[in-house]
Amino acid sequence: MKVVSTGSFDDLQQALTAEFIRAIKAELEKVDTPDDLVEQLTGSIAFAVTSVLDDVAGFEADGRPVSPTLTFQTSDETLEGAGGNSWMHEYVYRLLPAAFERSS
Incomplete structure (x- = not known):
C-alpha cells in the first residue's frame, strides 16, 4: 500500500465526521x-471523539505518547492521507445543523 494525497482527504474526513454525527444521533x-x-x-x-482521533489533546498508552493518524483506503492499493493529523473536530459544529434539519 502507498499513502498519497490527491486533495480528497478533507472531503473524506468531513464525510466521516458527518457519519459520526449521524451514528451518535441515531x-x-x-x-x-x-x-x-x-x-x-x-x-x-x-x-470529543473527533478530538481524540485528531490528537488535539494527546494521550498515552503504556506510558508512551501516541498520535493517531487518519487515512482512508481509496482503492485496493492506495491510502489517502494528510501527511499528519486530521482536523475533523473543526467540522463537527459546522456539520451538526444539517443532521438536525427538520421538515416543517
Whole structure:
C-alpha cells in the first residue's frame, strides 16, 4: 500500500465526521430524550471523539505518547492521507445543523 494525497482527504474526513454525527444521533434518539438535548449531546460526543482521533489533546498508552493518524483506503492499493493529523473536530459544529434539519 502507498499513502498519497490527491486533495480528497478533507472531503473524506468531513464525510466521516458527518457519519459520526449521524451514528451518535441515531443512538441517542433510541432513548426518550428531548430533541434539543439529543442535538447538544450529539455535538459534544462527536467533538470529543473527533478530538481524540485528531490528537488535539494527546494521550498515552503504556506510558508512551501516541498520535493517531487518519487515512482512508481509496482503492485496493492506495491510502489517502494528510501527511499528519486530521482536523475533523473543526467540522463537527459546522456539520451538526444539517443532521438536525427538520421538515416543517
